[in-house]
Amino acid sequence: xxxxxxxxxxxxxxxxxxxxxxxxxxxxxxxxxxxxxxxxxxxxxxxxxxxxxxxxxxxxxxxxxxxxxxxxxxxxxxxxxxxxxxxxxxxxxxxxxxxxxxxxxxxxxxxxxxxxxxxxxxxxxxxxxxxxxxxxxxxxxxxxxxxxxxxxxxxxxxxxxxxxxxxxxxxxxxxxxxxxxxxxxxxxxxxxxxxxxxxxxxxxxxxxxxxxxxxxxxxxxxxxxxxxxxxxxxxxxxxxxxxxxxxxxxxxxxxxxxxxxxxxxxxxxxxxxxxxxxxxxxxxxxxxxxxxxxxxxxxxxxxxxxxxxxxxxxxxxxxxxxxxxxxxxxxxxxxxxxxxxxxxxxxxxxxxxxxxxxxxxxxxxxxxxxxxxxxxxxxxxxxxxxxxxxxxxxxxxxxxxxxxxxxxxxxxxxxxxxxx
Numbered sequence: 251x252x253x254x255x256x257x258x259x260x261x262x263x264x265x266x267x268x269x270x271x272x273x274x275x276x277x278x279x280x281x282x283x284x285x286x287x288x289x290x291x292x293x294x295x296x297x298x299x300x301x302x303x304x305x306x307x308x309x310x311x312x313x314x315x316x317x318x319x320x321x322x323x324x325x326x327x328x329x330x331x332x333x334x335x336x337x338x339x340x341x342x343x344x345x346x347x348x349x350x351x352x353x354x355x356x357x358x359x360x361x362x363x364x365x366x367x368x369x370x371x372x373x374x375x376x377x378x379x380x381x382x383x384x385x386x387x388x389x390x391x392x393x394x395x396x397x398x399x400x401x402x403x404x405x406x407x408x409x410x411x412x413x414x415x416x417x418x419x420x421x422x423x424x425x426x427x428x429x430x431x432x433x434x435x436x437x438x439x440x441x442x443x444x445x446x447x448x449x450x451x452x453x454x455x456x457x458x459x460x461x462x463x464x465x466x467x468x469x470x471x472x473x474x475x476x477x478x479x480x481x482x483x484x485x486x487x488x489x490x491x492x493x494x495x496x497x498x499x500x501x502x503x504x505x506x507x508x509x510x511x512x513x514x515x516x517x518x519x520x521x522x523x524x525x526x527x528x529x530x531x532x533x534x535x536x537x538x539x540x541x542x543x544x545x546x547x548x549x550x551x552x553x554x555x556x557x558x559x560x561x562x563x564x565x566x567x568x569x570x571x572x573x574x575x576x577x578x579x580x581x582x583x584x585x586x587x588x589x590x591x592x593x594x595x596x597x598x599x600x601x602x603x604x605x606x607x608x609x610x611x612x613x614x615x616x617x618x619x620x621x622x623x624x625x626x627x628x629x630x631x632x633x634x635x636x637x638x639x640x641x642x643x644x645x646x647x648x649x650x651x652x653x654x655x656x657x658x659x660x661x662x663x664x665x666x667x668x669x670x
Contacts, residue, residue, distance in 0.1 A: 254580045260563055261583045267556060268590035270549075272597065278441035278498075288444050290497040293396075293403040301329035301398055302381035302463065306371040310389035311341040317391050318349045318356060326398035331356045332378060334371040342389075367650040368456075369472035369479035376471050385460045386480075392420075392505040393458075400502055401460050410495040411465045412487060414443060415458035416503035420609065422617070426624040427515060427631070428508040429617060433598060436605045440498050446550075447496040451535070451543045453526070453550060454484030454494070458504040465492060477648065478525020485529055485547065489537040500608040516635050517651040523554035523639030524648075554636045561633025595622060 278288050303321060307314045314333070321331050333346040337360050350356040359378055361371045372386065383405065387393060397415060404413045416439040422432040439455065446452035459480065469486055472479040487494065509515040529535075530551035538544050602621055606613035642648075 265586040277445040290400040293399045299402040300381040302379035303385045306334045307389035313390040323395045370474045373471045411492040412494040413460045414496045416498040418503040420505045430628045431508040453481035456480040519635035520638045557636035
């Protein structure tokens with residue numbers, strides 16, 4: 251009897267977790283009006299906002315110069331680029347210095363912390379920022395020349411304290427997991443973040459995020475000890491009642507690459523998951539005024555725990571249902587999570603088609619096959635990263651595992667380049 255009750259409770263819990271996640275992923279596509287509201291509005295041609303663009307770079311000599319040159323092509327006329335390098339990284343420093351020598355809009359700030367990470371680097375540069383707005387990009391980013399003009403207009407037309415732009419992994423053809431990784435970003439920035447902004451609680455993205463300089467300084471910059479400094483900043487600003495606007499346009503997104511190996515992806519996800527757990531434990535989200543906001547915050551920040559538990563419980567639940575003598579009704583209930591999984595697969599197939607259409611990428615039968623076949627394996631990977639994050643957090647391990655970049659997204663991809 252107790253076994254049957256356990257199976258039923260776990261099955262219903264997994265079903266509702268998956269259902270809520272799917273509903274949130276579908277937010278932007280619920281009505282044509284919602285979809286239209288997620289885009290940047292067209293700039294009016296005026297420029298009233300100046301930008302300080304932070305570019306933390308550590309062992310990024312292979313991709314840094316391309317990103318700097320791309321930012322310098324911006325159609326906006328009032329911005330500076332601050333490249334932040336480590337005192338122990340001569341290769342990246344050389345690339346940054348050469349870029350600064352070529353263009354006075356580029357400056358180099360050296361981070362001298364013994365133990366380095368991204369938030370420490372950005373806090374080092376914050377006192378040097380001269381612009382009205384601080385923007386953050388990663389060293390491998392491919393940024394659209396008109397993005398700053400759109401962000402300028404968004405600040406002025408909405409009265410926002412923060413503008414979050416879109417980020418998209420683009421090299422979906424590189425591997426089976428790259429395809430799923432790209433689609434995750436597509437759903438997150440295209441849809442899920444808009445829901446969070448609407449509800450007044452948002453874990454900000456790590457780049458293409460713009461914050462008024464005074465607001466950022468009042469908040470004390472970034473938490474130097476948090477492994478998800480972007481999420482933490484978003485939670486603190488949300489809790490302080492700051493207005494966050496999210497805008498997504500496939501032409502304006504910042505393009506990036508997926509991690510170059512499964513282990514690199516595992517470490518990246520571990521870092522993000524552990525960062526969410528750190529933010530949860532800080533409890534800044536408890537200052538949110540609405541009960542629904544706090545509930546959404548709790549659920550979002552606890553996702554690593556839920557993924558870790560699901561990764562252990564789901565196989566156990568299925569094994570019990572298949573190999574133990576349980577009532578037929580209970581055995582049927584165990585397959586409820588499979589219903590949401592099936593619906594999610596259908597939604598992902600539609601999403602992959604939309605992704606290819608928006609970015610002019612050729613998506614063939616082989617890609618849909620990879621999407622479906624790779625789904626369970628990808629979930630195992632995510633569960634493994636969540637378990638690893640919980641283990642690291644319990645052990646007090648907070649070292650920063652850097653994700654390397656090789657520039658896989660920089661090659662021009664068109665219909666002829668990508669095999670079906």
